[in-house]
Amino acid sequence: xxxxxxxxxxxxxxxxxxxxxxxxxxxxxxxxxxxxxxxxxxxxxxxxxxxxxxxxxxxxxxxxxxxxxxxxxxxxxxxxxxxxxxxxxxxxxxxxxxxxxxxxxxxxxxxxxxxxxxxxxxxxxxxxxxxxxxxxxxxxxxxxxxxxxxxxxxxxxxxxxxxxxxxxxxxxxxxxxxxxxxxxxxxxxxxxxxxxxxxxxxxxxxxxxxxxxxxxxxxxxxxxxxxxxxxxxxxxxxxxxxxxxxxxxxxxxxxxxxxxxxxxxxxxxxxxxxxxxxxxxxxxxxxxxxxxxxxxxxxxxxxxxxxxxxxxxxxxxxxxxxxxxxxxxxxxxxxxxxxxxxxxxxxxxxxxxxxxxxxxxxxxxxxxxxxxxxxxxxxxxxxxxxxxxxxxxxxxxxxxxxxxxxxxxxxxxxxxxxxxxxxxxxxxxxxxxxxxxxxxxxxxxxxxxxxxxxxxxxxxxxxxxxxxxxxxxxxxxxxxxxxxxxxxxxxxxxxxxxxxxxxx
Amino acid sequence: xxxxxxxxxxxxxxxxxxxxxxxxxxxxxxxxxxxxxxxxxxxxxxxxxxxxxxxxxxxxxxxxxxxxxxxxxxxxxxxxxxxxxxxxxxxxxxxxxxxxxxxxxxxxxxxxxxxxxxxxxxxxxxxxxxxxxxxxxxxxxxxxxxxxxxxxxxxxxxxxxxxxxxxxxxxxxxxxxxxxxxxxxxxxxxxxxxxxxxxxxxxxxxxxxxxxxxxxxxxxxxxxxxxxxxxxxxxxxxxxxxxxxxxxxxxxxxxxxxxxxxxxxxxxxxxxxxxxxxxxxxxxxxxxxxxxxxxxxxxxxxxxxxxxxxxxxxxxxxxxxxxxxxxxxx
Numbered sequence: 001x002x003x004x005x006x007x008x009x010x011x012x013x014x015x016x017x018x019x020x021x022x023x024x025x026x027x028x029x030x031x032x033x034x035x036x037x038x039x040x041x042x043x044x045x046x047x048x049x050x051x052x053x054x055x056x057x058x059x060x061x062x063x064x065x066x067x068x069x070x071x072x073x074x075x076x077x078x079x080x081x082x083x084x085x086x087x088x089x090x091x092x093x094x095x096x097x098x099x100x101x102x103x104x105x106x107x108x109x110x111x112x113x114x115x116x117x118x119x120x121x122x123x124x125x126x127x128x129x130x131x132x133x134x135x136x137x138x139x140x141x142x143x144x145x146x147x148x149x150x151x152x153x154x155x156x157x158x159x160x161x162x163x164x165x166x167x168x169x170x171x172x173x174x175x176x177x178x179x180x181x182x183x184x185x186x187x188x189x190x191x192x193x194x195x196x197x198x199x200x201x202x203x204x205x206x207x208x209x210x211x212x213x214x215x216x217x218x219x220x221x222x223x224x225x226x227x228x229x230x231x232x233x234x235x236x237x238x239x240x241x242x243x244x245x246x247x248x249x250x251x252x253x254x255x256x257x258x259x260x261x262x263x264x265x266x267x268x269x270x271x272x273x274x275x276x277x278x279x280x281x282x283x284x285x286x287x288x289x290x291x292x293x294x295x296x297x298x299x300x301x302x303x304x305x306x307x308x309x310x311x312x313x314x315x316x317x318x319x320x321x322x323x324x325x326x327x328x329x330x331x332x333x334x335x336x337x338x339x340x341x342x343x344x345x346x347x348x349x350x351x352x353x354x355x356x357x358x359x360x361x362x363x364x365x366x367x368x369x370x371x372x373x374x375x376x377x378x379x380x381x382x383x384x385x386x387x388x389x390x391x392x393x394x395x396x397x398x399x400x401x402x403x404x405x406x407x408x409x410x411x412x413x414x415x416x417x418x419x420x421x422x423x424x425x426x427x428x429x430x431x432x433x434x435x436x437x438x439x440x441x442x443x444x445x446x447x448x449x450x451x452x453x454x455x456x457x458x459x460x461x462x463x464x465x466x467x468x469x470x471x472x473x474x475x476x477x478x479x480x481x482x483x484x485x486x487x488x489x490x491x492x493x494x495x496x497x498x499x500x501x502x503x504x
Numbered sequence: 505x506x507x508x509x510x511x512x513x514x515x516x517x518x519x520x521x522x523x524x525x526x527x528x529x530x531x532x533x534x535x536x537x538x539x540x541x542x543x544x545x546x547x548x549x550x551x552x553x554x555x556x557x558x559x560x561x562x563x564x565x566x567x568x569x570x571x572x573x574x575x576x577x578x579x580x581x582x583x584x585x586x587x588x589x590x591x592x593x594x595x596x597x598x599x600x601x602x603x604x605x606x607x608x609x610x611x612x613x614x615x616x617x618x619x620x621x622x623x624x625x626x627x628x629x630x631x632x633x634x635x636x637x638x639x640x641x642x643x644x645x646x647x648x649x650x651x652x653x654x655x656x657x658x659x660x661x662x663x664x665x666x667x668x669x670x671x672x673x674x675x676x677x678x679x680x681x682x683x684x685x686x687x688x689x690x691x692x693x694x695x696x697x698x699x700x701x702x703x704x705x706x707x708x709x710x711x712x713x714x715x716x717x718x719x720x721x722x723x724x725x726x727x728x729x730x731x732x733x734x735x736x737x738x739x740x741x742x743x744x745x746x747x748x749x750x751x752x753x754x755x756x757x758x759x760x761x762x763x764x765x766x767x768x769x770x771x772x773x774x775x776x777x778x779x780x781x782x783x784x785x786x787x788x789x790x791x792x793x794x795x796x797x798x799x800x801x802x803x804x805x806x807x808x809x810x811x812x813x814x815x816x817x818x819x820x821x822x823x824x825x826x827x828x829x830x831x832x833x834x
Contacts, residue, residue, distance in 0.1 A: 002806055004713060005654060017677070020760045022710025022717060028681045044710065044760050045546070045593075080581035084567040087526065088578045106796040130792075 003069050007051060010065060012058025021046045086114055100163060101150075102126055108151060109133040116140050116148070123163045124150025124205065131212050134205070138216040147220055150205040154181030157188065157201040164203070165388060167417035168457030172197020174290050175231035177221035179204045179238035182331025183265070183283055185415060185453050186480055187235060190287035192455045193478060196294055199231040200224070209241035215249045222249075226256050233293045234260045235286055239336055240267030253277055259293045261286050265333065266340035266355060283337055284481040303482055303500075310475060311486045315493040317445035318408050325349075325487045326401040327372035327411040328394055330387035331453070331480075334413045335374040338484040345488040345496045346370050352377055367401060370491070372411075388420045395431035402435035402446055408491040409447045410435070413480055416454025416465060423460060425452075425468035432472045447490050449475045451483040521610055522603075525617035526566045527576035531769060535559050536575070536599050536614060544595040545761055548715075549585045552606065553762055554597045560765045563606065569804065570620040571776040572769045575604075577612050622780045624735040624773040628788040633824045639786050639794045640820050645670070646798040647813045655718030655807035656682045656814045662829045663817040678712040682719050685711065686818060687830035689726075689747075693822055696743050698750075705750040709767075710759035718811040720755070720763040724770035724779075725815025726822075727751050731773040732783045733823035744823075748772070778804060779812055786820060 007016035015032075019025045021042030029039060034050045042048055049066055053059040083089040090096050099115035101108060105128025115122050122141070129137075129151035141148035149156050149163070155178075156163040160171060165181060169188045176198060178184035184201050191198060202224070204217035218236065225231045236253060240246070241264060253260045254275035261278045262269065263286035271277040278293070280286035325342060329335035332353060339349045348356060350371040352363035361368055363379045375387045375394055387394050394412075401407045414424045421427055432448050439446035450469060454462045466476045477483040488496050528536075535558045542554040542561070552563040559573070565586065566576035583589070589609040591597075598605045604612045631639070644663050648670055651657045658679045661670040675683065685708040692700035705723065712718025730744035748771040755767040769775070775783070782797040789797075802809040821828050 005806075015677075017713065019678075019713045020710070020715060020717060022759050024681075024707075024710040024719070024758070025712070025717065028677060028711065031681075032677050044758070081579070081584045083578075083581075084565055085578075087566065091578060092581060104799075106792075106799060 003066055006069060007062045007065060010062055012054040013062050014052040017050045019048055020044060021048045090118055097121060098123060105129045109137060112137050116144060116146055121147040123156060124148060124153055125164055127152040131207065134207060135212055138213060142216050148217055149203045153203040153205040155184045156203040162418040165417060165419035167455050169455065170197035173199060173230060173232040173294050174235060175199045175225035175228065176201040176235045177204060177218050179206055179208050179218065180333035183237040183333040186283040186334065187237060187287045189453050189455055190284060190479060191291060194291045194296055196291050196296055199228060209238045209245050211242035211245055215245045218249055219252050222252055226258060232258060233290050234258055235290045236260065236262045237286065238264055240264050261289045265337055282481040284479040303485060307475060307477065307486060311489040314447040314490045319444050321405040322408040322444060323491065324406050325370045325409050325411055325491045326367050326407050328397050329372060329374050329413050330376050330415060331413050332374045332376055334480045335372045337480055338411065339372050341481060341484045342370055342488055345499050346492055367404065388415045391421065391427035398431045398435045402438045409449055409487045411483060411487040412450040414450055414452045416452065416458040416460040416462060425465040429468055429472035432474060436473055447475060449483050449487045451477050451480045521580045523577050523610060523612055525575050525577050525612050525614050527570045527620050528614060528617040529570065529572040529574045530619065530621040531559065531572040532561045532575050533619065535561050536604065540599050542597040544591055544593050544597060546593055547587055547591045549587055552586050552591060560761060569776045569778045572774040573765055622774050624732055626736050626784050626788050630736040630787045636787055636820065636824055639791060640817060642791045642794045643786060643798045643813060644817050646795050647802060647810055650799060651802050651810035651813065652807040655712045655811040656722055657807060657810040659683060659814055678718055682711055683830060686722065690818060690822065690828060690830060693743055693747060698746050701746055702750040702754060706754040709754050714805065714808055715760060716763040716766055716808055717759060718807060720759055720767055721808050721811035722815035723751050724767055725812035726819035727770050728775045728779055729783055729816045729819025730823055733787060735773065736787065783816060
């Protein structure tokens with residue numbers, strides 16, 4: 001069948017059929033004009049390749065292609081053929097104890113159950129797994145004392161090996177459990193930038209802290225880090241959990257003998273009295289508190305004064321029409337964090353994943369007001385690579401925002417590390433350059449602000465990436481929270497300063 | 505190599521790798537129970553088909569679905585695929601003491617294998633006609649969206665009884681030829697005349713691309729759906745039995761040996777695990793699981809999966825007393 005498909009597409013080939021020479025097929029071929037004595041003599045076990053071509057040369061090409069496709073595959077000497085099933089893989093490597101599963105969501109439960117039944121922990125990258133299936137899977141994993149990271153888990157760092165997306169982080173004493181992939185990346189890279197490191201970073205999947213799932217994996221992660229002698233400080237990260245789940249998590253965390261930092265982004269969360277839990281409002285604050293608890297000197301979250309000056313100047317240069325921050329994110333959690341910060345500083349923010357459903361916009365629709373778009377959401381990634389890998393949609397959007405006279409500043413996140421594009425800065429800077437030129441030509445001054453989530457241990461190189469973006473005129477901040485505050489300052493000017501953290 | 509001191513007979517080389525079969529179909533088990541010799545019918549990338557005295561056995565890599573004539577096995581890492589065994593049609597395969605010697609290349613021990621013996625009775629009660637019709641709609645639409653139309657897949661848009669905007673693409677020469685033939689089988693089934701059914705089936709076998717021609721896959725799907733429906737509704741001696749016999753007999757000499765074998769198994773209500781799972785969800789499950797199992801089915805072969813769905817759809821329509829629009833499409 002593959003052969004007939006391939007041959008039919010060749011230039012000069014009108015039709016091609018590759019069939020077994022059954023009586024009925026021979027008759028149909030004859031009716032289609034392929035009457036031939038050779039076909040007449042073929043038996044049901046013989047294969048017939050019938051090609052109708054415009055000329056002899058096209059026919060010869062078709063048969064040459066057919067010969068190529070029929071040639072048996074060759075294995076290089078010494079090369080083992082890849083296993084074709086989990087069972088086969090485990091048979092060859094009986095010490096395997098982790099299954100990384102990335103299949104379409106409908107089939108993920110089956111594969112994850114298989115892995116759990118073999119006593120393996122699971123990293124479940126697949127999304128579109130139903131809540132019921134997740135509950136069922138985590139009931140099994142919990143009973144077996146196994147970790148199910150996921151579903152929809154994009155990031156973990158286990159024994160310093162990155163699973164999915166993630167960065168090269170030095171070894172240290174801070175352990176992270178996170179229901180957010182980019183949240184994990186932001187905190188772990190900030191820890192690294194502060195000179196410290198991590199023990200483990202356990203992803204739980206985006207809906208682990210829903211009421212139905214009840215934080216099963218987060219609690220297991222907490223218990224594991226509690227028992228891990230190398231871990232001295234624990235950080236928990238999530239968007240606001242369901243209320244019952246939140247109470248459960250806080251109660252378990254409060255029982256820890258180690259200091260625990262909790263960042264439930266944007267949630268109105270108070271630590272239980274006497275619990276010793278440290279609550280953080282942003283990912284940056286979570287990293288900062290964790291580092292101090294791990295013995296670092298005070299980690300400053302102060303906005304660099306030079307950048308503050310540049311932001312004030314940028315604000316003064318805005319034309320009357322330019323009023324709004326336009327955030328274009330590849331990380332959903334960073335989009336969320338920025339909305340939380342901007343809402344406090346500027347008022348309500350529109351988004352395709354809004355804090356307030358009243359301010360919902362479709363992702364592909366033009367931006368409205370202050371706007372933060374999660375370009376890693378389903379509407380953008382169905383049938384396409386993730387925006388951490390493919391920048392084409394984001395580049396188009398950067399230019400669209402530049403053409404909008406109401407855009408004062410464009411805010412970006414740029415992720416480095418495993419799974420990300422080889423050269424994000426190189427992908428973005430031409431589009432940023434065009435955008436700025438367009439705005440200038442229209443008599444406007446456009447500022448682009450970004451944070452680069454990565455380390456110099458990442459293949460892309462943090463310093464090099466930041467340098468490329470600076471050369472393109474981008475204001476670079478060390479964290480998404482700081483980048484967001486600067487964006488607010490550019491859009492609104494000194495009016496935001498009284499409300500702004502990090503301003504000395 | 506070792507030499508037996510009691511005789512000059514050279515003993516069998518002891519360097520042949522041995523693998524354990526992971527699964528064995530119920531028909532394959534009965535064919536390999538006794539020592540004997542089989543003849544290789546065909547050697548393919550993922551399968552080796554061997555004719556034994558009691559029928560064909562297909563030795564397949566274990567990622568291929570379980571089936572009644574399949575023996576699943578895992579190749580040693582240094583073998584890329586089944587063709588690496590270097591075996592050709594006409595070669596011999598020996599069964600001895602519960603092991604199968606695949607030429608000089610590999611020995612397969614059968615004892616540890618998990619038995620695949622599909623049950624015609626579902627775990628849950630069969631749904632109402634309306635529920636089955638809803639699931640059928642999901643299955644057909646999923647197959648139109650994701651299936652392969654190089655066989656009979658373009659007939660899918662003519663399956664559901666209500667006129668709709670469904671479009672599964674233009675009919676290729678096999679779908680055109682298959683359209684009136686399948687319509688004839690459907691009409692004959694509706695009339696219930698044994699002679700008509702047998703004639704219509706004979707005229708439908710062996711059509712289309714594939715080692716298992718498209719129309720055979722469709723007939724296999726059709727008879728599975730009909731038999732499983734009747735078995736679970738407690739219908740004895742229903743029209744499905746007549747169709748089953750017509751298919752088993754009609755296939756002899758009219759199609760490839762492998763397809764003949766599959767049709768014979770389907771006529772006994774024994775399908776591969778994917779087809780059985782799809783039929784079970786179609787008759788007892790929820791739309792989401794029907795969609796999932798349909799996608800698994802569509803992933804089989806090139807157009808085999810889609811062609812089987814065509815047949816399951818027709819068989820289901822017949823079973824719930826509805827008519828397709830195949831006749832009007834002639």
